[in-house]
Amino acid sequence: MKIVKVNYLLIGLLATLTLVGCHNRSNRQSTSLTGWSSKDKEQAGFSTTGKFKGQETPPGMVLIEGGTFTMGHVQDDVLFDWNTTPVDMQVRSFFLDETEVTNQEYLFYLEWLEKIFPKSEEQNKHIYTSALPDTLVWRHTLGANELLTENYLRHPSYADYPVVGVSWLQANEYCKWRSDRVSEKTLIDKGVLDKIYENDSLELNGKNYFNTETYLANPYLLFEGDSSVYKKGLPVKRKKGESRPDRDKFSGRQVKVSDGILSPKFRLPSEAEWEYAAKADVENREYNNIRGRKKYAWNGKYTRNKSRRFKGDQLANFKQGRGDYSGVAGWSNDGGDITMAIKQYNPNAFGLYDMSGNVAEWVADVYRPIIDTDANDFNYFRGNVFNKPMIDENGKLVVVDYNTVEFDTLPNGKITPKDLPGSIKFIPITKDDAYMRNNYEKSYNIDARDGDLASTTEYDKDEDELETKPRMYNSPIVPKTIGESGLRIKEYDKEERTTLISDEARVYKGGSWKDREYWLDPAQRRYLPEYMATSFIGFRCATDKLGPMTPNRRKRTNEIRTGR
Numbered sequence: 001m002k003i004v005k006v007n008y009l010l011i012g013l014l015a016t017l018t019l020v021g022c023h024n025r026s027n028r029q030s031t032s033l034t035g036w037s038s039k040d041k042e043q044a045g046f047s048t049t050g051k052f053k054g055q056e057t058p059p060g061m062v063l064i065e066g067g068t069f070t071m072g073h074v075q076d077d078v079l080f081d082w083n084t085t086p087v088d089m090q091v092r093s094f095f096l097d098e099t100e101v102t103n104q105e106y107l108f109y110l111e112w113l114e115k116i117f118p119k120s121e122e123q124n125k126h127i128y129t130s131a132l133p134d135t136l137v138w139r140h141t142l143g144a145n146e147l148l149t150e151n152y153l154r155h156p157s158y159a160d161y162p163v164v165g166v167s168w169l170q171a172n173e174y175c176k177w178r179s180d181r182v183s184e185k186t187l188i189d190k191g192v193l194d195k196i197y198e199n200d201s202l203e204l205n206g207k208n209y210f211n212t213e214t215y216l217a218n219p220y221l222l223f224e225g226d227s228s229v230y231k232k233g234l235p236v237k238r239k240k241g242e243s244r245p246d247r248d249k250f251s252g253r254q255v256k257v258s259d260g261i262l263s264p265k266f267r268l269p270s271e272a273e274w275e276y277a278a279k280a281d282v283e284n285r286e287y288n289n290i291r292g293r294k295k296y297a298w299n300g301k302y303t304r305n306k307s308r309r310f311k312g313d314q315l316a317n318f319k320q321g322r323g324d325y326s327g328v329a330g331w332s333n334d335g336g337d338i339t340m341a342i343k344q345y346n347p348n349a350f351g352l353y354d355m356s357g358n359v360a361e362w363v364a365d366v367y368r369p370i371i372d373t374d375a376n377d378f379n380y381f382r383g384n385v386f387n388k389p390m391i392d393e394n395g396k397l398v399v400v401d402y403n404t405v406e407f408d409t410l411p412n413g414k415i416t417p418k419d420l421p422g423s424i425k426f427i428p429i430t431k432d433d434a435y436m437r438n439n440y441e442k443s444y445n446i447d448a449r450d451g452d453l454a455s456t457t458e459y460d461k462d463e464d465e466l467e468t469k470p471r472m473y474n475s476p477i478v479p480k481t482i483g484e485s486g487l488r489i490k491e492y493d494k495e496e497r498t499t500l501i502s503d504e505a506r507v508y509k510g511g512s513w514k515d516r517e518y519w520l521d522p523a524q525r526r527y528l529p530e531y532m533a534t535s536f537i538g539f540r541c542a543t544d545k546l547g548p549m550t551p552n553r554r555k556r557t558n559e560i561r562t563g564r
Contacts, residue, residue, distance in 0.1 A: 052260045055546050058095055062351040064277045065550045066093035071275055073523045074293045084523045087373045089380060091276045093549040096269060097540035099342040099353045100162035103153055109174055116209045123402050130416035133165035137535040160341040162359045162538035168506040168530035171362050171539040175266040178541060183262045184210040192255055194229045206421045213424045217397055219254045268364040269542035270381040274509050278522035283349035296520050297348040297355040303517055316345060316357025317513050318520055339513050356520040359538035360512040367505040367527035368450050375449055384445040387426040398425040410531040411478045446503045475502040504530050512536035
């Protein structure tokens with residue numbers, strides 16, 4: 001009898017705990033402050049948040065769990081330029097491509113542009129050519145590299161090699177294009193958008209193509225208002241007595257940001273993000289501390305493998321010495337005299353390939369000699385220009401067309417569109433938009449605290465009082481004389497200049513096949529004008545992680561990835 005009574009007591013206790021647990025769990029998940037449940041809102045015609053299962057990892061990317069790290073040099077600075085002085089920095093979680101963008105991925109971009117904006121048409125002639133990589137970067141006046149200028153980009157032998165000859169401006173445009181293609185594919189898979197590339201009745205051209213920002217603003221501004229491109233849409237619960245809609249008729253609703261279906265915009269990673277991801281200090285974590293220093297993307301202070309099986313092999317593709325780009329044939333050969341295919345070396349602790357070696361990579365930041373952590377030690381980034389959608393006098397959103405598209409002539413004479421036809425027109429915010437704000441005062445913030453008027457000797461003046469703003473960095477002035485058809489008259493700045501630092505100088509990180517071991521340190525930072533390209537700089541894309549830092553807060557990101 002005693003045993004039976006004890007069992008009854010245990011059963012009662014467990015039932016009580018279960019009810020309490022359920023009650024607490026339901027309280028944690030409850031978001032109603034009005035007593036209206038999701039069902040009540042739906043029946044009354046109000047929006048509901050639905051069941052969001054969490055953000056999916058974008059194709060080709062890995063999650064980089066954010067945290068604090070030491071940004072900058074942790075080893076000797078042999079050049080003594082002190083532009084990478086160590087600072088403590090917090091980085092938010094984000095997604096990053098596991099490899100650099102390859103030739104075959106970039107060729108898809110070029111083929112898409114040629115399909116939508118045929119270069120045979122006069123109005124499109126600068127759109128396709130503005131995206132073409134500069135294949136002549138392989139040339140050398142005293143080198144036999146003509147084979148690479150003709151084959152590296154398009155020959156299938158180099159399909160999985162990192163694309164090079166791409167300027168910062170071109171890499172940035174690719175990221176925008178990729179955002180639209182990922183969102184487009186998502187809507188096709190969800191049954192919202194028709195398979196437009198297989199639709200023979202739809203003529204795809206500069207007016208008819210998918211743009212994410214335009215879609216979210218008004219789906220019927222796309223495809224010249226042709227609603228037949230949309231299928232059923234997201235399902236909407238039918239009201240009682242309402243007849244069933246036709247099978248092929250749009251009967252649901254369009255996707256909104258609040259659905260959590262579309263991925264955030266793709267972009268170049270910031271310098272802080274790239275360096276944090278490359279260092280991958282997470283593998284040196286001991287409880288809440290980092291033990292030891294990392295000079296490369298891998299553990300250890302040497303570039304050769306220490307394992308028994310691969311002992312002595314190089315851990316990255318880089319220049320090993322004067323006239324030595326790969327090592328002796330048949331022994332300790334790094335596999336690449338120039339670049340090499342992606343994923344040839346082991347990834348770092350975050351699952352990223354070639355963060356040291358192969359090609360250096362563009363990041364989003366404008367270059368300055370210092371990282372101003374006095375201003376911001378959280379997700380640092382220099383390069384913000386705050387814009388807003390343009391609204392016409394009739395209160396309508398302005399979408400760029402062939403009559404309003406603007407072209408910019410770069411200092412090297414190349415002509416590039418500022419916006420593609422079919423995209424929303426953005427303009428800088430005004431002083432009225434920023435009035436009485438305590439976090440920003442104007443649209444253009446690239447030179448904030450380092451090049452703007454407040455950081456010069458004329459700090460006490462107002463910009464409206466001065467005919468020309470005093471310059472903090474004496475970099476070459478770009479000629480403003482423009483000839484016919486947007487072509488720049490070739491001119492050279494004849495004044496003596498002391499630096500190349502300007503608001504158009506962009507940072508690139510990491511070592512490459514052409515660099516010595518010194519540049520493999522992720523803390524290293526160099527810069528080039530944003531319109532220039534080389535044979536040793538590529539790029540990879542990033543996008544933001546929304547919501548919690550990690551899907552499982554009790555495990556590190558690399559443990560989730562490896563299943564440990």
